[in-house]
Amino acid sequence: MDKATAQAALLVADLLAFIAAVGCTDYQFNQLALRLFAHQYEFNAPFRSFCQRRGATLRNVKSWSDIPAVPIDAFKAMEL
Numbered sequence: 443m444d445k446a447t448a449q450a451a452l453l454v455a456d457l458l459a460f461i462a463a464v465g466c467t468d469y470q471f472n473q474l475a476l477r478l479f480a481h482q483y484e485f486n487a488p489f490r491s492f493c494q495r496r497g498a499t500l501r502n503v504k505s506w507s508d509i510p511a512v513p514i515d516a517f518k519a520m521e522l
Contacts, residue, residue, distance in 0.1 A: 446485045453481055475506035488520050 443451075460466065460474055482489050483500055489512070493499065496510040503509055 449481055450485075453477060472506050475509065476503065479503060479506075479509045492516065 456474065457478070460470070480500055483493060484490075492512060493503075493510055498508060498510050
């Protein structure tokens with residue numbers, strides 16, 4: 443199993459556990475959102491390019507609220 447597949451499998455398992463949990467803290471939500479952002483940034487070139495054009499990088503995204511929202515039309519224009 444390659445790095446991307448292994449990371450994705452672990453992330454999916456953690457996301458499903460998070461969804462199934464009864465409640466969470468803001469800290470837990472933020473940490474999971476940042477992990478998801480980092481994974482997508484590393485392995486999804488169109489998303490990384492979108493983020494870079496908006497000044498969002500792994501170095502300066504410190505909170506889930508720093509992650510740029512992808513407009514719905516972007517999903518029509520490219521595969522994200």
